Amino acid sequence: MEIGGLQKTTLIDYPGRVACTVFLIGCNFRCPFCYSSELVLPEKIKLQPRIYEKDFFKFLKERKGLLDNLVLCGGEPTINKDLPQFCKKIKKLGYFVKLDTNGSNPEMLKKLIDEKLIDYVAMDIKAPRGKYEFFSGAKLVNEVEESVNILKKNQIGYEFRTTIAPGLKKEDILKATNWIAGKGVNYFLQEFTAQKEVINPEILGLPVLKRKEIEEIIEQIKPKFKNCQIR
Ligand code: SF4
Numbered sequence: 001m002e003i004g005g006l007q008k009t010t011l012i013d014y015p016g017r018v019a020c021t022v023f024l025i026g027c028n029f030r031c032p033f034c035y036s037s038e039l040v041l042p043e044k045i046k047l048q049p050r051i052y053e054k055d056f057f058k059f060l061k062e063r064k065g066l067l068d069n070l071v072l073c074g075g076e077p078t079i080n081k082d083l084p085q086f087c088k089k090i091k092k093l094g095y096f097v098k099l100d101t102n103g104s105n106p107e108m109l110k111k112l113i114d115e116k117l118i119d120y121v122a123m124d125i126k127a128p129r130g131k132y133e134f135f136s137g138a139k140l141v142n143e144v145e146e147s148v149n150i151l152k153k154n155q156i157g158y159e160f161r162t163t164i165a166p167g168l169k170k171e172d173i174l175k176a177t178n179w180i181a182g183k184g185v186n187y188f189l190q191e192f193t194a195q196k197e198v199i200n201p202e203i204l205g206l207p208v209l210k211r212k213e214i215e216e217i218i219e220q221i222k223p224k225f226k227n228c229q230i231r
Pocket residue numbers: 027028029030031033034035036040074075076102136
């Protein structure tokens with residue numbers, strides 16, 4: 001497994017728990033607003049230092065008891081064929097595992113759930129169906145939809161989340177929520193903050209919804225969900 005980063009403690013990435021976050025290298029999307037280009041673009045990946053798997057597992061063993069939760073994030077973790085084996089090793093040490101995914105690999109998602117190798121999933125919803133290609137830089141919306149349906153079977157705790165990227169309009173979010181809505185569904189809207197360079201800087205020229213507008217959207221869509229908040 002190619003590990004590009006490890007955050008040893010996080011209070012915000014695993015709902016209600018203290019966790020560590022491991023960043024896996026590579027992604028099959030090219031979201032224009034992505035600020036993790038060092039884990040996504042091949043020319044930057046080449047320059048990214050790696051963490052050896054043995055050092056990562058040594059860290060997990062040493063922290064066991066002090067830390068019980070781990071977030072698998074990327075890039076996109078599910079593009080790695082050896083992800084089930086990697087998760088098995090983490091689960092064997094007794095950790096709860098949360099997967100952050102773009103939802104593009106429903107077969108892998110199903111396998112991880114069926115084999116009880118993950119405990120919670122946070123899945124990105126980039127845009128409504130009709131604009132998925134623009135906001136994800138990939139033609140994988142059918143796969144994303146399949147992953148939505150897998151999660152909505154409620155075999156595992158999960159949430160959907162949308163980053164309010166520049167260019168996303170109120171009607172886009174309303175359309176996207178029609179797609180994922182459900183009484184058992186947790187849905188979060190995340191404000192966009194351009195911390196570093198993004199994959200396609202042109203997107204920064206597009207208008208961004210203001211906090212007040214996002215709050216108004218939440219009031220409107222709340223009844224469709226179990227829980228719906230801004231993050
Ligand atoms: S799914 Fe998009 S935002 Fe996430 S790492 Fe890949 S390109 Fe970046």
